[in-house]
Amino acid sequence: MYIDGRWVDSGDSATLEVLNPANQEVLALIPKASREDARRAIDAAFEARERASKLAAHERSRILLKVASLLEQNSREMAVLIARNVGKPLVDAEAETARAVLTLTFAGEEAKRIYGQTIPLDAHPIPAGNENRLGFTIREPVGVVGAISPFNFPLNLLMHKVAPAIAAGNTVVAKPPSDGPLPGLMAAKLFEEAGLPNGFLNVVVGPGEVVGDEIVTSDKVNAISFTGDSETGRQISEKAARTNKKVILELGGHNPMIVLDDADVGAAVSSAVASTFGYSGQVCTATRRIILSEGVRGKFLAHFEESVNKLRVGNPLERTTNVGPIINRRGLEKIERLVEDATARGAVAKTGGARLVSGEYSRGNFYAPTVLDKVDKGMEIASKEIFGPVAAIMKVTREEDFADAANSTVYGLQASIFTSNLARGIKLAKKVKAGAVLINDRTNLRWDNAPFGGVKMSGMGREGVSLAVTELTDLKFIVVNLGES
Numbered sequence: 001m002y003i004d005g006r007w008v009d010s011g012d013s014a015t016l017e018v019l020n021p022a023n024q025e026v027l028a029l030i031p032k033a034s035r036e037d038a039r040r041a042i043d044a045a046f047e048a049r050e051r052a053s054k055l056a057a058h059e060r061s062r063i064l065l066k067v068a069s070l071l072e073q074n075s076r077e078m079a080v081l082i083a084r085n086v087g088k089p090l091v092d093a094e095a096e097t098a099r100a101v102l103t104l105t106f107a108g109e110e111a112k113r114i115y116g117q118t119i120p121l122d123a124h125p126i127p128a129g130n131e132n133r134l135g136f137t138i139r140e141p142v143g144v145v146g147a148i149s150p151f152n153f154p155l156n157l158l159m160h161k162v163a164p165a166i167a168a169g170n171t172v173v174a175k176p177p178s179d180g181p182l183p184g185l186m187a188a189k190l191f192e193e194a195g196l197p198n199g200f201l202n203v204v205v206g207p208g209e210v211v212g213d214e215i216v217t218s219d220k221v222n223a224i225s226f227t228g229d230s231e232t233g234r235q236i237s238e239k240a241a242r243t244n245k246k247v248i249l250e251l252g253g254h255n256p257m258i259v260l261d262d263a264d265v266g267a268a269v270s271s272a273v274a275s276t277f278g279y280s281g282q283v284c285t286a287t288r289r290i291i292l293s294e295g296v297r298g299k300f301l302a303h304f305e306e307s308v309n310k311l312r313v314g315n316p317l318e319r320t321t322n323v324g325p326i327i328n329r330r331g332l333e334k335i336e337r338l339v340e341d342a343t344a345r346g347a348v349a350k351t352g353g354a355r356l357v358s359g360e361y362s363r364g365n366f367y368a369p370t371v372l373d374k375v376d377k378g379m380e381i382a383s384k385e386i387f388g389p390v391a392a393i394m395k396v397t398r399e400e401d402f403a404d405a406a407n408s409t410v411y412g413l414q415a416s417i418f419t420s421n422l423a424r425g426i427k428l429a430k431k432v433k434a435g436a437v438l439i440n441d442r443t444n445l446r447w448d449n450a451p452f453g454g455v456k457m458s459g460m461g462r463e464g465v466s467l468a469v470t471e472l473t474d475l476k477f478i479v480v481n482l483g484e485s
């Protein structure tokens, strides 16, 4: 654990075994934080908050840009660590690392432009004398930010919390996931090497219900930036309300891809493959439902099945691997259960539909890339987030039903529409309830300084570095009475 600028053990000497999900190899034994350890980390962040708020913007910027440069220098090591710790194919792990360099760079730049505004008070006839008053806003750090992140982007999603928080002059208590803690801990070393003052960033790994809960309920923490499951997010939101904390929630999704009858089917198929099966579907923005119009159904399915059958499932460290393992047994069992439920109710597995257990797969958590046809909205798989390599194929016949089909879950993260008629695409995009709609592109895209976040049970607040800086600062209004003379 990294607390107050020192690498320390847990107070009760508990340890956590970190496993490689591809083969169950033990990668590391790390301290497993207790509630008391979380309190130590929170206290360190709390003590440091005044110093952090006084550190000049150019210094905060310099440190963040230095971390970006150190990460770039260590990108090979980081990518391999991500691949081994969470089973992400190396090519994708490299992309995540490169994106984290960008996230840190954007934050370093953003630190220098946290602007306020002048407010024209003379627009108000009352109270009298506003001609002689000057009003302006400044943005101040909220104080201590609790950053709780999931396993699937163990580096970049943590950086999306830590980097804007530091840019804004806050201190941070970060809790990386127990299932993928090593990239976050390595990132903390880079912050240390870059000269971030003691106590500004503290990192503790331990069970969410204990360590995460302490961060969420502590009255010394002023804001929570959480990414994870919608149910966890809902619980966090309820608890954080008791101490009136700001909460940013980036939660689950059940992202639909709509293919209209005038779509370029080839483009739709390659997008569907990439966004359903990339990182075994363990991506919040992965395509979960593919909603086909009658006119493209036959052609789409034939091409799609053929492409899915070409995916290579295997060792994440091999460059040719497209689909790696599922993070843990629990995740694997959930996928099995949802697929079994769907097939029992009439869905048809055109390909896949089972765990992979023989040969090289025997020691890991592998599930075959699966195309499930004839899914209807009464099946659990059509509404529950599956977090695995499964495409649920659904059909819509009437134009007016596409939006309802897309909106039929409690989620609203991202959606995509394939059509050659842009006006038709935009009209439909406006009816789809989601944080982002991509026309003729994959659901699973995110740009690190662009607005990102969901509606409904997919979240609250927006990330994207400059928006996160806004969320992690408070607006203060200052008025000066200049007097009459």
Ligand code: NAP
Pocket (backbone or CB within 6 Å): 148, 149, 150, 151, 152, 153, 157, 175, 176, 177, 178, 179, 206, 207, 208, 209, 210, 211, 212, 213, 216, 227, 228, 229, 230, 232, 233, 235, 236, 250, 251, 252, 253, 283, 284, 285, 385, 387, 413, 454, 458, 459
């Ligand atoms: P998760 O189980 O909710 O865990 C996320 C983090 O929350 C982990 O660090 C976890 O700690 C911690 N946690 C668990 N229970 C907690 C509690 N009661 N109080 C405080 N913290 C708690 O999610 P996951 O399985 O790691 O990630 C997958 C989910 O994240 C999916 O639903 C996915 O869609 C969503 N996600 C959303 C986005 C987005 O930007 N919208 C991006 C990526 C992922 P431990 O695991 O150590 O117990």
